[in-house]
């Protein structure tokens with residue numbers, strides 16, 4: 001059984017997941033994982049060679065390198081891509097802290113995330129807290145006192161601030177280790193550790209084979225107390241909320257089943273009612289320069305080439321890297337309508353169907 005720090009958010013919530021992972025199919029290689037590895041390699045090289053942050057080609061990596069450059073070797077003890085022995089947590093566990101810097105009284109542990117789809121929360125982030133505690137006991141010579149700053153830098157995710165930090169006293173971190181981490185590890189070690197479904201299931205390798213997932217999917221429909229799928233507009237608001245929760249769980253699970261079915265078909269197994277076909281693809285130039293030269297004999301420049309301005313978000317990032325700000329007069333945010341989000345979503349609630357005076361009254365009462 002493996003207890004990886006990067007999946008601690010999952011095994012702390014679902015103690016049965018590490019055992020399920022042992023029998024889960026090996027996940028298909030993802031291009032996003034390779035992009036992340038390449039970005040980390042670029043950052044490591046730049047920091048170790050002392051490259052000026054403005055010369056780092058990828059703007060997201062540049063932001064991370066620039067942040068770390070704020071802790072110069074002249075004033076800080078620094079570690080880049082530092083391997084940490086985390087056997088104090090569970091046998092043979094290791095991890096790599098992207099960046100650690102400390103002086104007498106303060107320690108910074110920084111984690112770079114290249115992903116853009118899913119924002120990683122900094123609050124109570126178990127991976128960073130494990131690295132923080134590991135760095136503290138392995139590297140920090142001034143034991144017992146001071147603060148630790150845990151930082152996530154995730155520049156490509158537009159839903160959250162690119163740099164987010166949680167600061168703890170060392171004593172608080174030790175208390176979290178004793179009160180949350182150690183009991184969590186103990187729970188995973190139990191032979192019949194429970195399977196607990198929730199939002200943490202989303203990237204679980206065992207999603208496609210998990211009995212708790214399958215049971216949840218089956219049980220949800222009877223829970224609506226209806227014999228079959230009713231017309232959507234016939235559901236009450238409470239029933240709709242149950243179905244929405246079901247979609248959150250069942251959606252990723254069904255994608256995993258689709259991936260497993262494709263894997264089986266590619267290994268020669270017949271999946272009844274399905275067949276393997278070539279993916280659709282678009283034509284692309286073999287050599288853009290050659291094609292451009294050839295076509296220039298027949299087409300004008302405006303027929304042959306197109307140039308588009310980057311998005312405001314990209315322009316803002318590029319400007320930020322140069323210490324400039326985007327002029328708000330240059331862009332607008334079109335109203336794309338309303339969408340239903342969870343109560344926990346950070347966006348402000350839009351109340352519809354109520355007169356303005358009533359909304360103001362509700363605000364006063366809250």
Ligand code: SF4
Nearest residue numbers: 014017196201204210
């Ligand atoms: S899918 Fe969810 S419930 Fe099942 S093992 Fe993974 S984390 Fe646990």
